[in-house]
Amino acid sequence: MATIDRPHRRPARALLACALTVLLAPATACSSGSSGSAARDQPSTSVSSTTTATTRIGGPNVIIDTDFSRWWDDVTVIGLANVLHDEGAMRVLGMMTDIPNPVAVAAVDAINTAYGHGDIALGAVANSDADTSPHGYSDTLVKRLPHSVRSSADVPDAVTLYRRLLADAPNKSVVIVAVGAYTNLAGLLASPAADGVPSGRELVTQKVKRLVVMDGVFPGGWEAVTNQKLDLDAAAAVVAGTADAPAWPTPIAWIDGYDGIATRVGGKLCEQTPARNPMRIAYEDLFECGPPGDGNWDAPALLYAIGDVPKVFEVLGRGGAAVINDKGGLSWQKPSSRPDDYYVHLADQQGLNRRIDQLLATDADGNG
Ligand SMILES: [Ca+2]
Numbered sequence: 246m247a248t249i250d251r252p253h254r255r256p257a258r259a260l261l262a263c264a265l266t267v268l269l270a271p272a273t274a275c276s277s278g279s280s281g282s283a284a285r286d287q288p289s290t291s292v293s294s295t296t297t298a299t300t301r302i303g304g305p306n307v308i309i310d311t312d313f314s315r316w317w318d319d320v321t322v323i324g325l326a327n328v329l330h331d332e333g334a335m336r337v338l339g340m341m342t343d344i345p346n347p348v349a350v351a352a353v354d355a356i357n358t359a360y361g362h363g364d365i366a367l368g369a370v371a372n373s374d375a376d377t378s379p380h381g382y383s384d385t386l387v388k389r390l391p392h393s394v395r396s397s398a399d400v401p402d403a404v405t406l407y408r409r410l411l412a413d414a415p416n417k418s419v420v421i422v423a424v425g426a427y428t429n430l431a432g433l434l435a436s437p438a439a440d441g442v443p444s445g446r447e448l449v450t451q452k453v454k455r456l457v458v459m460d461g462v463f464p465g466g467w468e469a470v471t472n473q474k475l476d477l478d479a480a481a482a483v484v485a486g487t488a489d490a491p492a493w494p495t496p497i498a499w500i501d502g503y504d505g506i507a508t509r510v511g512g513k514l515c516e517q518t519p520a521r522n523p524m525r526i527a528y529e530d531l532f533e534c535g536p537p538g539d540g541n542w543d544a545p546a547l548l549y550a551i552g553d554v555p556k557v558f559e560v561l562g563r564g565g566a567a568v569i570n571d572k573g574g575l576s577w578q579k580p581s582s583r584p585d586d587y588y589v590h591l592a593d594q595q596g597l598n599r600r601i602d603q604l605l606a607t608d609a610d611g612n613g
Contacts, residue, residue, distance in 0.1 A: 304335035304551050305420045305454070308410060310403070311543070312344045312425030312475060313353055315381030318505065318543035320527040321605060322424055323353055325544055327360035328607045335551040338410045338419065339366035341403040343426040344378040344475060347396040352383035354394035356523040360609045368406030369397030370428050382530040389526050403429040404436050404445070411452040412442045419452050422550045424459045424543035426475035431482040434490065450494045457550040458483075459542045461501040461567055463588040466576025470502070473575060485569050496585035498560075499567055500549055505542030507594050510601040512537050517606045517613075524605045544601045549589050554600045557593040562586070 309326055313319040323340065330337045340357075342349040350367045357365045374397060394400055401409075407429065411419060423430060436445035443451070460472045460480075473480040486492040514525040515534035532538045549558050565579030566586040577588065591597060607613030 303333060304329070306338050306414055306418050307335045307547075307551060308339050308341065308407065308419060308421045309337070309547070310341040310343055310421060310423045310425055310429050311353075312378075312472065313342050313349045314344060314346045314383050315379055316543075317511070317527070317531055317537070317539045318508075318541040319424060320356070320382065320524065321511065321541060321601065322422070322543040322547050323356045324360070324524045325547055325601070325604045327357060327362050327609075328604050328611075328613075329547075329551065329553065330362065331360070331609075331611060334553055337362070337365055338414065339368060339406055341368040341370070341406065341429050342373065342397070343370045343403065343429050345370065345373045345375040346378040346380055346383060347373050347376050347398065348380055348383045348387055349373070349378075350397050350400050351392050351394045352386040355386045355390035355392035358392055359390050359521070359523045363393060366406060366410065367394060367400045368403035368429070369400050370426070371402050371404065371432065373397040382527045385530045386523060386526060390521070390523060404432040407433045408436060408439075408442055408445065408448060411448040414452045416451055417454045420454055420550050421456045422547050423456060423472075424546050425472055427472070427479035427483045428476045430456070430493070431476070431479035434482065434493065446490070446494060453495045455496045455498055455550070456493055457498045457500065457546055459500045459505075459546040461499050461575040461577075461588065462503070463499060463501045463567070463575070464562060464565070464577035464579075466570045466572075466574055467502075468572040468574040470574065477573065481569055484567055484575065492583075497567070497583075498549065498586070499562075499588040500542065500546040501588050501590070502542070503590050504545045505540040508541040508545055508598060508601065509537040509539075510541050510544065510598050511605050513602065514605060518608065522608065541601065545589075545591070545597060548597070548600065554596060557591060557597040557600070558589050559592040560587050560589055562588045 309322060311319045326337050329335045340353055350369045354367060357363055433445040438444045469477060483493045511528050514528045518525045548554055562577050565577050566581035566583035567575045568578040570576040603613055
């Protein structure tokens with residue numbers, strides 16, 4: 246099992262890789278301790294022969310919430326959403342950034358514009374002008390590609406945009422794909438009724454079909470990693486609720502750490518795509534056209550969320566739900582009072598990787 250060992254990896258990301266290394270190979274030492282409990286309930290490794298993407302017209306209405314700035318998979322989820330929108334497999338309602346990098350939305354706009362979708366609604370997390378998160382590839386994308394959004398000052402705050410998009414959506418029609426911090430989700434839940442629009446909790450209950458979250462190491466659990474660590478209080482509000490309000494009110498599907506560590510994709514972008522391709526620009530910035538230097542957790546989350554290549558995924562844990570464990574991380578508790586939650590593992594890693602690579606190499610004209 247590969248580990249994420251690039252020197253610039255942030256501790257939480259490295260901790261996730263460490264957790265997975267221990268769970269998949271229990272004899273491996275890890276400075277954060279070890280747990281063998283999750284290894285007893287590994288997903289099936291059976292391989293499906295059917296990995297062709299399903300074809301549909303329209304697809305679900307999707308909002309993406311991303312910690313876009315530094316990680317390869319956040320770039321890919323934006324690129325894939327553009328291609329899948331054009332394929333009719335999904336409809337992008339909006340994209341939210343959830344870490345304090347004011348340039349993040351400008352870079353997302355640059356990618357969308359490159360695919361011909363510069364009109365996609367964008368929202369930025371409150372206080373993104375604090376500018377306290379590393380910019381990573383966002384500066385490179387903004388420098389290399391045309392864009393009309395200059396910074397988070399040019400877009401609404403994410404909670405305001407969530408409320409607007411949900412208010413306009415049909416009931417139970419929206420899938421939220423959360424591949425970053427929980428900050429915007431918690432803010433949405435806590436938002437009061439205003440201007441004739443119901444409270445955030447009511448809006449979510451009425452309009453959201455499912456929340457798909459990338460986080461956790463299920464079922465055994467681990468201490469807080471990656472996305473949860475970006476905003477622990479917000480994560481707790483979504484997963485467990487607060488003293489004043491219950492947890493997220495719709496079904497939740499969890500794409501966990503197991504789903505990304507071997508999802509190594511994009512390795513042929515520098516051969517297959519022109520220099521202006523936004524996926525290639527980010528790949529070059531991160532990996533200098535060498536092999537993929539990181540796994541990819543966010544692209545699987547999007548593909549699962551919209552029902553693309555469904556046979557590569559396996560649904561587990563029904564009847565249970567994610568909880569905050571005694572280490573402050575996420576574990577799976579069963580039984581649960583949440584009947585519609587589950588987590589998703591992979592049944593066909595190679596089929597997943599092939600589909601993502603195909604989508605990454607597809608350009609704005611649908612050629613790939
Ligand atoms: Ca992410």
